Amino acid sequence: MPDYQWPDAEHRTLIGKRVARVDSPDKVSGQARYTYDIKRPGMLFGKMLRSPYAHCKVTSVDTSAAEKIPGVKAIEVVQKPGSTIHWAGDEVVAVAAVDEATAEDAIRAIVVKYQKLPHLVSDAEPPEGAGESQGPISMDDLGDMLDNQVPENQIISLIKQYGLSFKPTENDLKEAKEEGVPDAILDAARSAEVHPEAAGKQKSNYQKAASQSQGDVDKAFSEAAAVSEGIYGAPVITHCCMESHGSTSEWIDPDHLFVHMSTQGVSGIAGQMAEPLKIPAANIRVHQDHVGGGFGSKFGPDRWGIATAKLSQKAGGKPVRMMLERDVELQVAGARPSAYAKVKVAAKKDGTLVAWQSRSWGTGGPGGGGMPPIPYCFAAPTQRKEHTAIRNNIGPARAWRAPNHPQAAVLTMSALDDLAAKLNMDPYDFFLKNIELTRLPNVYKEEFPIAAELIGWKEQWHPRGQNISGNIARGVGLSLHTWGGRGHSSDCDLSIHPDGSVDIKMGTQDIGTGTRTCIAVVAADALGLQVKDIKLYIGDTQYPPSGGSGGSTTPGGVSSSTRRAVVDARDALFAKVAPALNAQPDDLEARDGSIRVKNDPSHSISWKEACSKIGATPITTHGHNDQVAAKNKPDLTNSGVGGVQMAAVAVDTETGIVKVTKMVAVQDCGLIIDLRMAESSVMGALIMGISYSLFEEKIMDPTTGRMLNADMEFYRLAGLNDIPELKVHMMTGKGYDERGVIGLGEPPAVSPGAAISNAVANALGVRVGILPLTPDKVLAALNQGSSQKAGA
């Protein structure tokens, strides 16, 4: 049985070191090719006509004038008359033409008539008692869920739980199948309980999504020494990937499609395009070298990706490129669900948390969404919570870096920080006092003092509102977080060639997180080579499949499959070389570009010479990581990390402007493959976190139902000068390394909102409960705070 285990610290040559990103030279020199850069011979340009209304029915579509425009090569009606539109900017008709300008002319020439329907784009607190139970699913509900890409297992569980308000006929089901509805959903519909009496009932925008309680909450509140109440929240924000969503599609012949797509999941795209295009997945080749950001928003081909392939088909197979315009990218290509809550928490005099009560709400767009995991990290002994999901027309939600955790952290850590203030406790002591209520107390206990040291907590913390000099108020705040991050399923082929070259083929993708570097480090470390010696082929469905890059699953997945493949290949090479060294294969090691005898390093041959003994055909091995097996028996990859972040802020009490002046992150992620990539990931998360804490919000116009700030001037991202000194400390060594590789993309993006909000509360002495912490909110909170004081 080969020994796949990660080498111990003494035997790692590259793993855990700071290794430079292997594709940096391509990126800094403009050589890296992204989907947006693909230009194929004879390529046409695709554009989409989009609904101007947030909620409407398409009543008629007339494309006749557009068809007559010279240069227009294909038109595809995406949502036919009768379709219901649920957000402004939704796709209606796609066009391909010889250039973008002609495609735009064609869009303007298409006449679509709509029947406007009432819309809701607000996610303000639902009226008392507005939340209705989810009744049986209507045919419209089901159609909407399918259109809105609600995950398959979620649809199935809703059907099973609530039944249907209609009996689907075999003909309905057959039609649905032809439209690409998965069999599992059809089976669920076929066997669902039917409640015809519920048909035709108008559904409320407000849906009771959760109602849970444990323990005697009222008793706990009545006996507590301190009770704190507040309203906290985080609005809908967008992903705003620098490279917008989109693809280029071309039919190589009538049965074979070649797609370049900007995606986080290369291996999964063909399967999602096969049904709607009615060709086998094996006939679809998907390729991507580089992707300009995803953050959770780029897992599917999307309706525009399918439309692009259909336009190409109609245009005789000619390549068609359709990349979303920036305003559209912000309107429709990803929104993080909002979450708000009225929270009441209580503690004993010594700071022991005894009760949590929350009434929360938020929107995930037309699907409503669910309750964030609150109370976050701290399992309060008594709890009562209810959540109302707002189904509205703000646009479809997508996973956003650490789905639901940043919101949960804001709701929880802000409330707990306010409770600490009520108790006149330093939050550092308060959070540690309750640390046994978390799942990773030992990790946090090690991380807290390191973070405190890095930011100077002891010197900087002071009771609230007591560090104001002139009009500048200073404060510090903290938050903590957790995430899973076990490796996904991943396959790869690794070859060692007789000339000494090594290559790896894997259908994964590098979304800027350093996946290429991670694979190369694992392979080179085992073979005693340098990362430059490993030739990587990724980003293509012609290579063995590897999971989508989401949920921090990629490092664990690709490092595990690579490790298995490289150990097998190395052992096969040892077997070929052993006779020449008069040794047994088990006695050999690969180190510093040579194969040598472990106890006698002078007894060695160079890597190149060793490989010359392979023979005519290369050594090729297959590496596989099985997500389910890895869960049952963690070996190379594992799950469950903890991190602590602290922020220092300076707030101008006259202008309301918040500046983050320093931020530190202490993070665990098991065994680190490349320390530099890990640190960069955490730095990036802090920066993204400062951005969403201070600036970002998808602002909707209640009258028109459209997004008001769909550009990069008014949807503001943090710039270079908004970013202060950042310090990142990665936990390594005993207690961490032996757990195996765990992903890192999500966890450090969780805490910034709560840490910065807590720092602002510490500075001002009043809470600005809702992100982003913009000047208007800061000034309003200050005004309210002073009037409360005046009234007290």
Added chain:
Amino acid sequence: MHDDEKSVKDSKELTEDRSGVSRRDFLKISTIAAAVPVVAGPKMVMAAGEQVPVHGPGKVPMTFNVNGKSYKATLEPRVTLLDALRDSLDITGAKRVCDKAECGACTVLLDDKAVYACSVLAIEAQGKKITTVEALMEGGKLHPIQQAFVDNDASQCGFCTPGFVVACKAMLDKHPDPTADDLLRELSGNLCRCGTYAGIRGAVAQAARKGA
């Protein structure tokens, strides 16, 4: 949009400021363009007491000097420099992100001055030296600024990186030892989503020390 006199004046000043192409220069460029054979010669109209050629609305031939090489293309006068580079000349280092002068991902040098290529008309860029990120490498070796980006891990997804590299080059050419104020002025026109600013700051410091 700009239909009153004041806005027209403002937009002219903006043009001078942003692209470095003054109205006088623009007329000169136009004259050069008018001198080369055109598909349909420019119409001459009187404007402010001068004969001014009007190009388009159809395609007109244009000549560009990009990265030291001469390129010819036949484009509509409304085509931006960014789209001309990317879609006609297949020089794709400059990226199209906001397409309206907000993010800096399309930054190129126009006669050594950093401009947003999405907000310069291709026709205006004729007769000027256009430099994109691709030209900074020499003999297969990264420019010291590019090397500094690599050394400081200043790119993640990398889509904003070419714009930042070019903007840093323009800044360091002007301010070899940039102050915090220089950074504020010269680099606040570029945005990154992955959060590489800490690396970029490190890269600038390294490149400045080397006198790049």
